Amino acid sequence: MESILLQAENLCYSYEEGTQVLKGINLTVRKGEKIAVLGSNGAGKSTCFLNLNGVLQPDSGRIFYDGKEIKKKDFNELRKHVGIVFQDADHQIIASTVFSEVSFGPMNLRLPKEEVVRRVEQALSDMNLTGMKDRPPHYLSGGEKKRVSIADILAMESEVVIFDEPTASLDPVNVEMLKGILDKMAVMGKTLLISTHDVDFAYGWADRAVVFAHGRVIADGPMAEIFKRDEVLQEANLRKPILLEVWTSLVKHGILDEKEVCPRSAGKLETLLKELRPNQKS
Numbered sequence: 001m002e003s004i005l006l007q008a009e010n011l012c013y014s015y016e017e018g019t020q021v022l023k024g025i026n027l028t029v030r031k032g033e034k035i036a037v038l039g040s041n042g043a044g045k046s047t048c049f050l051n052l053n054g055v056l057q058p059d060s061g062r063i064f065y066d067g068k069e070i071k072k073k074d075f076n077e078l079r080k081h082v083g084i085v086f087q088d089a090d091h092q093i094i095a096s097t098v099f100s101e102v103s104f105g106p107m108n109l110r111l112p113k114e115e116v117v118r119r120v121e122q123a124l125s126d127m128n129l130t131g132m133k134d135r136p137p138h139y140l141s142g143g144e145k146k147r148v149s150i151a152d153i154l155a156m157e158s159e160v161v162i163f164d165e166p167t168a169s170l171d172p173v174n175v176e177m178l179k180g181i182l183d184k185m186a187v188m189g190k191t192l193l194i195s196t197h198d199v200d201f202a203y204g205w206a207d208r209a210v211v212f213a214h215g216r217v218i219a220d221g222p223m224a225e226i227f228k229r230d231e232v233l234q235e236a237n238l239r240k241p242i243l244l245e246v247w248t249s250l251v252k253h254g255i256l257d258e259k260e261v262c263p264r265s266a267g268k269l270e271t272l273l274k275e276l277r278p279n280q281k282s
Contacts, residue, residue: 036202039212083158
């Protein structure tokens with residue numbers, strides 16, 4: 001089992017108007033995990049993320065990174081290790097060119113110029129942005145801006161990368177592009193947390209689901225197991241992924257065996273059905 005990288009213990013947070021948004025959150029993130037954070041609007045997902053990367057400081061509770069408790073003086077250090085990609089890329093992009101945008105974070109770390117350039121060029125290459133490095137980022141397409149905001153975090157060389165609703169406002173082509181980027185980041189050894197309302201995307205991508213409702217974590221476990229729990233889906237206002245619905249129908253009609261594990265992609269389900277055809281003919 002991979003080592004624990006990031007941990008929240010009994011995390012509570014309230015905004016100035018007195019509304020308690022986080023009510024005793026306990027969350028453990030292990031190195032290399034791919035986690036989907038699910039729940040309706042206002043459930044506390046984004047606020048939890050902002051606490052986990054040090055933008056917000058909890059009212060009570062503790063945060064640990066790599067076994068060390070994060071105190072008030074450590075929050076700047078925490079942000080070096082835990083990067084966040086916001087839902088709206090325009091809220092994250094501030095510079096006049098793509099190159100200067102991606103270099104902003106490493107420069108603030110006061111790294112040598114050569115190291116800044118190395119990190120930026122690598123991040124641009126990873127996101128297929130090298131040819132756009134001199135372009136103004138605000139004139140790029142939505143998908144291109146998303147890639148720039150991810151390159152921002154890659155250049156910081158954060159070990160944990162948090163995505164807040166990354167598929168929001170993306171068309172299907174750019175959602176597929178995002179999946180490719182996430183797969184590439186996983187291969188790079190990044191630990192990934194994604195909040196999303198897209199249960200089909202989450203089911204196909206993540207290994208683990210953490211479900212929020214009313215400021216609490218109400219379920220945490222393997223993706224397929226979580227979506228079998230109707231009471232959790234009802235409380236969190238979630239539906240089952242379409243692929244799981246199709247699988248359930250095929251099992252109900254005796255086409256597939258309920259002992260089999262539901263595939264995580266339509267392609268794998270199709271392959272399984274093709275393998276069954278010779279047996280069905282005989």
